[in-house]
Amino acid sequence: MGSDFYFWATVLITFLATVVGGKVSRMRKKNNNNKKKATPPGPKKLHVIGNLHQLMAKSHQSMGPHRRLGELAQQHGPVMALQLGQVPHVVISSAAAAEQVMKTHDAVFASRPSSLTGHILFYGSKDLFFSPYGDHWRQMRKLCTLELLTARRVASFRSIRAEELSRLVSALSAAAAATAEGRIVDLKTMLLSLTNTITFRSAFGMASPKLTEEFVSVVDRITGAIGGFKLSDLFPSVKFLPVVTGLQSRLAAIRRAVDGVLDEVIGQHVEARRRRQEVRSSSSATEETTEDLVDVLLNLQQEGTGGGGGAAADSVHQYLTMDAIKAILLNMFLGGTESAALTVEWVMSQMMKNPSVMQRAQKEVRSVFRDNVDEERLHQLEYLHAVIKETFRLQPPSPLLSPKLTGENVEIGGFEVSTKSRVLVNVWAIGRDPQYWTEPERFYPERFLNSPIDYKGTHFGLIPFAAGRRMCPGIQFGMTIVQFTLANLLFHFDWKLPRGVEPESLDMTEIFDTALRRKEKLCLVPVIPARAASK
Numbered sequence: 001m002g003s004d005f006y007f008w009a010t011v012l013i014t015f016l017a018t019v020v021g022g023k024v025s026r027m028r029k030k031n032n033n034n035k036k037k038a039t040p041p042g043p044k045k046l047h048v049i050g051n052l053h054q055l056m057a058k059s060h061q062s063m064g065p066h067r068r069l070g071e072l073a074q075q076h077g078p079v080m081a082l083q084l085g086q087v088p089h090v091v092i093s094s095a096a097a098a099e100q101v102m103k104t105h106d107a108v109f110a111s112r113p114s115s116l117t118g119h120i121l122f123y124g125s126k127d128l129f130f131s132p133y134g135d136h137w138r139q140m141r142k143l144c145t146l147e148l149l150t151a152r153r154v155a156s157f158r159s160i161r162a163e164e165l166s167r168l169v170s171a172l173s174a175a176a177a178a179t180a181e182g183r184i185v186d187l188k189t190m191l192l193s194l195t196n197t198i199t200f201r202s203a204f205g206m207a208s209p210k211l212t213e214e215f216v217s218v219v220d221r222i223t224g225a226i227g228g229f230k231l232s233d234l235f236p237s238v239k240f241l242p243v244v245t246g247l248q249s250r251l252a253a254i255r256r257a258v259d260g261v262l263d264e265v266i267g268q269h270v271e272a273r274r275r276r277q278e279v280r281s282s283s284s285a286t287e288e289t290t291e292d293l294v295d296v297l298l299n300l301q302q303e304g305t306g307g308g309g310g311a312a313a314d315s316v317h318q319y320l321t322m323d324a325i326k327a328i329l330l331n332m333f334l335g336g337t338e339s340a341a342l343t344v345e346w347v348m349s350q351m352m353k354n355p356s357v358m359q360r361a362q363k364e365v366r367s368v369f370r371d372n373v374d375e376e377r378l379h380q381l382e383y384l385h386a387v388i389k390e391t392f393r394l395q396p397p398s399p400l401l402s403p404k405l406t407g408e409n410v411e412i413g414g415f416e417v418s419t420k421s422r423v424l425v426n427v428w429a430i431g432r433d434p435q436y437w438t439e440p441e442r443f444y445p446e447r448f449l450n451s452p453i454d455y456k457g458t459h460f461g462l463i464p465f466a467a468g469r470r471m472c473p474g475i476q477f478g479m480t481i482v483q484f485t486l487a488n489l490l491f492h493f494d495w496k497l498p499r500g501v502e503p504e505s506l507d508m509t510e511i512f513d514t515a516l517r518r519k520e521k522l523c524l525v526p527v528i529p530a531r532a533a534s535k
């Protein structure tokens, strides 16, 4: 969100532009005309910037918008109005109100406001995440749920996950054997590299380390660019803001870099397909290859010209331009890699802080698996699953959902939410709502044993993947990686904190930009358990 100086200087320029344009008086008049009896309550706002100062002052920035909005909701209620710049927002902070937004009136809130980031980085919002609700979004959604992220497709990448996990276990074993005490590992970096590689290979097949590195670096740049509130989105009438803040040129540079890497990846696939077709037409042998996601997308695109697409192919190919293919591929990376790595990291952090939970989860894993971990029996890990849910409740990777654009005036929690408002669902606050959860601050996975509460979008107290039409389509892909990785970490190793760090003093400070991360790296010591060492 930038430094205070940068922020206030930009606000000042914006203020002048707004005054010169005579917009202040027009906005006031409009607000008066639109005043409804039961608009949601909210903190007092200032002219021009509205409630921005209540979020963006330095002391508030450091706690993260999810916590700050949670604090404000405690004063103003679970359906709270905020004016951020020129744009009216409504913040939802209870399970009941979230259910009204993402179930009862889901279609009204299914769109996204247009954003410069989505427009520039995601090829005119031709992806799934930034796409407004409409035909393009519907086709992209169908493509993801019926082709790219099905249980069958996820299963087809099993050998990739097994190979990459085996590589990670070898690296950790080497660290464990390095000295009598074992060596400290930076688990955060290792996990991110694991999920990057699994997603990269599932989407692109094998590629040179150089291309992998280039792609991971551009994804990092995108991640850095999409977080936080953008002044240009909050003052949409001030057209020069993206230029004077440098946002537009920054995004354009990233887009050129992304485009270069994606062109190379897609070009390599097109060439490999051409060679395969040549081989097929000159020999009767049919070669069985596992399709990666680029292959699936190119097949579907060709469907209109006689290619061999699958269940979604009948209509999607008209929408599947090269830009849409690139935008969807970016979604797979941005949705898939960091959230899964962060989830594993938070679960491990919570277990290190709560040693009895670690012991119980480890005992379960070691009783279900004998020689190695396999994906078929992950569903038997009932306690580990409860630990993951409890971590999602307290540290959801997306604590604040991206703004939803209200399509018409609608009543939520007894208040009128007016058309074109942006609705923010505070998943983090809902996970700690004392009306829904007993002892909400306590890490207590046992609350989920013998409980029907799940994260599949029907229990609105636990919505780490959101719910409704805009719910995450990658749950199966993501959760298979999360469960398989955790089972391996617990099966093969015991875990110690570095010398001098006690469970009670393990730093759990969070930062939130695009996702909820640990402020400090998670550094742990892997130890080969006695029974395995004596084999």
Ligand code: HEM
Binding pocket: 128, 129, 130, 141, 149, 331, 332, 333, 335, 336, 337, 339, 340, 343, 397, 398, 400, 401, 402, 403, 463, 464, 465, 466, 469, 470, 471, 472, 473, 474, 475, 477, 478, 479, 482
């Ligand atoms: C632990 C892992 C994951 C978590 C916690 C997670 C969470 C979420 C959440 C909360 C949303 C809604 C975002 C919002 O409204 O602001 C979402 C949407 C989305 N996720 Fe995930 N996700 C995960 C894994 C994945 C994976 C593996 C993929 C793809 C490979 C993926 C692709 C997407 C896409 C494309 C959307 C946009 C859907 C739409 O707008 O229609 N996610 N995810």
